[in-house]
Amino acid sequence: xxxxxxxxxxxxxxxxxxxxxxxxxxxxxxxxxxxxxxxxxxxxxxxxxxxxxxxxxxxxxxxxxxxxxxxxxxxxxxxxxxxxxxxxxxxxxxxxxxxxxxxxxxxxxxxxxxxxxxxxxxxxxxxxxxxxxxxxxxxxxxxxxxxxxxxxxxxxxxxxxxxxxxxxxxxxxxxxxxxxxxxxxxxxxxxxxxxxxxxxxxxxxxxxxxxxxxxxxxxxxxxxxxxxxxxxxxxxxxxxxxxx
Amino acid sequence: xxxxxxxxxxxxxxxxxxxxxxxxxxxxxxxxxxxxxxxxxxxxxxxxxxxxxxxxxxxxxxxxxxxxxxxxxxxxxxxxxxxxxxxxxxxxxxxxxxxxxxxxxxxxxxxxxxxxxxxxxxxxxxxxxxxxxxxxxxxxxxxxxxxxxxxxxxxxxxxxxxxxxxxxxxxxxxxxxxxxxxxxxxxxxxxxxxxxxxxxxxxxxxxxxxxxxxxxxxxxxxxxxxxxxxxxxxxxxxxxxxxxxxxxxxxxxxxxxxxxxxxxxxxxxxxxxxxxxxxxxxxxxxxxxxxxxxxxxxxxxxxxxxxxxxxx
Numbered sequence: 001x002x003x004x005x006x007x008x009x010x011x012x013x014x015x016x017x018x019x020x021x022x023x024x025x026x027x028x029x030x031x032x033x034x035x036x037x038x039x040x041x042x043x044x045x046x047x048x049x050x051x052x053x054x055x056x057x058x059x060x061x062x063x064x065x066x067x068x069x070x071x072x073x074x075x076x077x078x079x080x081x082x083x084x085x086x087x088x089x090x091x092x093x094x095x096x097x098x099x100x101x102x103x104x105x106x107x108x109x110x111x112x113x114x115x116x117x118x119x120x121x122x123x124x125x126x127x128x129x130x131x132x133x134x135x136x137x138x139x140x141x142x143x144x145x146x147x148x149x150x151x152x153x154x155x156x157x158x159x160x161x162x163x164x165x166x167x168x169x170x171x172x173x174x175x176x177x178x179x180x181x182x183x184x185x186x187x188x189x190x191x192x193x194x195x196x197x198x199x200x201x202x203x204x205x206x207x208x209x210x211x212x213x214x215x216x217x218x219x220x221x222x223x224x225x226x227x228x229x230x231x232x233x234x235x236x237x238x239x240x241x242x243x244x
Numbered sequence: 245x246x247x248x249x250x251x252x253x254x255x256x257x258x259x260x261x262x263x264x265x266x267x268x269x270x271x272x273x274x275x276x277x278x279x280x281x282x283x284x285x286x287x288x289x290x291x292x293x294x295x296x297x298x299x300x301x302x303x304x305x306x307x308x309x310x311x312x313x314x315x316x317x318x319x320x321x322x323x324x325x326x327x328x329x330x331x332x333x334x335x336x337x338x339x340x341x342x343x344x345x346x347x348x349x350x351x352x353x354x355x356x357x358x359x360x361x362x363x364x365x366x367x368x369x370x371x372x373x374x375x376x377x378x379x380x381x382x383x384x385x386x387x388x389x390x391x392x393x394x395x396x397x398x399x400x401x402x403x404x405x406x407x408x409x410x411x412x413x414x415x416x417x418x419x420x421x422x423x424x425x426x427x428x429x430x431x432x433x434x435x436x437x438x439x440x441x442x443x444x445x446x447x448x449x450x451x452x453x454x455x456x457x458x459x460x461x462x463x464x465x466x467x468x469x470x471x472x473x474x475x476x477x478x479x480x481x482x483x484x485x486x487x488x489x490x491x492x493x494x495x496x497x498x499x500x501x502x503x504x505x506x507x508x509x510x511x512x513x514x515x516x517x518x519x520x521x522x523x524x525x526x527x528x529x530x531x532x533x534x535x536x537x538x539x540x541x542x543x544x545x546x547x548x549x550x551x552x553x554x555x556x
Contacts, residue, residue, distance in 0.1 A: 003345060006344040006345050007345070009344075010330070010333075010341045013333075013337070014330060014332050014333065017333065017373075018332055058332065077253045079328055079330075079331070080324060080325075080326055080328030081291070081328045081329065081330055082322055082326075083294050083324040084322075084328050084329065084389070085321045086293075086294055086318055087293055087294050087320070087324070088317065088342070088345045088346065089314050089315075089317040089318040089345070089346060089347075090314075090345060091313075092316065168460040205402060239296075242294070242295070243255065244294055
């Protein structure tokens with residue numbers, strides 16, 4: 001069995017060894033349904049799709065994904081197990097990847113457990129299941145990007161609360177990157193090219209096109225690159241910070 | 245085999261390890277001694293491949309820890325300071341995880357598992373979450389993890405810290421039993437341990453090697469080495485008699501219990517001469533003992549002496 005799988009399995013199992021996993025899943029399911037049915041006017045819209053669910057998902061992720069990612073590395077550092085893990089015959093990349101994949105799989109499980117919503121819309125009407133599938137895929141990819149950012153920030157501190165707050169802020173900026181709230185801060189001084197570049201980093205823009213059912217290679221690539229970049233940064237940060 | 249060459253680690257301006265070179269052969273147990281913050285743990289972390297050296301190099305079984313990290317880590321069993329482990333896992337799960345990562349082949353797996361569990365008496369707690377175990381058991385789980393793959397090299401950072409005397413004895417017996425064909429480094433600040441397990445001791449302070457010798461050689465550096473202590477009915481007469489012995493360098497009397505200690509001149513033995521002089525003068529002694537060296541005294545002299553020099 002490869003080292004990544006071994007690390008990933010151990011990590012994923014540890015989520016379910018404590019109540020953390022169950023609390024997270026229950027809260028995720030309750031909140032996502034509440035958003036869909038009450039704020040999203042699921043019934044009143046009279047349309048058989050999951051748009052209300054997916055449009056609130058980024059905001060839910062904004063707070064719940066950092067709660068998963070905050071412990072990824074800061075806990076290893078606090079308990080000292082990072083020393084154990086990194087003196088086992090595995091590479092840094094395998095450790096970073098294994099732990100990330102476990103967290104990603106966990107978010108994936110939580111996401112998959114929203115399947116009753118999918119069944120409901122199919123029962124009530126005749127939705128475009130291709131679009132829904134694409135949206136699920138996009139949502140999962142987006143959660144991966146959130147997690148990778150969280151992994152990097154978690155590697156930088158041994159305090160989980162600090163990791164949580166910083167991750168929320170970082171993710172918020174990236175989610176809102178295409179909106180005036182963030183862009184206005186740059187417009188006054190930065191060249192237009194930079195403003196455009198920042199706008200193109202927006203999670204919401206890329207997620208919106210996927211959840212419309214348009215699977216554009218560029219959107220997929222965006223999330224994949226985002227994950228790759230932040231995981232690479234994680235490995236560097238761990239290397240720099242593991243001594244203290 | 246472990247070989248370090250001018251191994252060094254600095255954090256910014258702070259020099260934690262300042263060019264340490266040594267070589268340990270299979271069958272040797274090297275004791276790493278030194279005050280807290282001397283650089284013991286940092287050195288071990290570098291050999292175990294956790295920290296990258298900022299200068300010099302370290303090789304384990306011929307593999308350079310920087311250029312061939314995976315090969316080096318494969319032959320090393322490492323117990324980090326404080327014996328960290330994943331608390332929510334049971335002992336069985338945890339050791340299973342280590343066996344997976346270390347790729348212990350299927351046919352060897354249960355044999356290695358049983359061996360490590362047996363050596364550390366973990367049979368009774370296999371299904372318990374590690375976080376619910378006592379400190380002594382946690383330490384033993386850490387040791388089991390380190391020896392699980394039957395490594396050629398063992399690096400144990402304070403393996404007996406926080407154990408009760410019985411557990412300490414067990415761990416020392418374990419180290420001695422494994423010493424025959426392995427290369428072992430043990431760090432400690434319990435000096436009696438050096439006697440019990442180490443075939444060689446290195447004293448480091450402020451990141452430098454201050455002494456590298458066998459425990460016996462270190463003890464021979466003690467002022468107390470070959471000194472004679474006695475308690476006499478007539479302390480004054482006894483003291484007077486001792487001062488007649490040619491090779492006695494100094495005599496001290498304990499103010500509390502009147503115990504007299506005579507220190508020999510360097511390299512001399514005075515026990516027989518002292519005995520003779522006491523008999524000649526018919527001095528009644530209640531107790532007469534030949535002192536061994538005192539490691540703690542040597543340790544203090546070596547580490548503090550240097551520290552004072554550095555300050556001056």
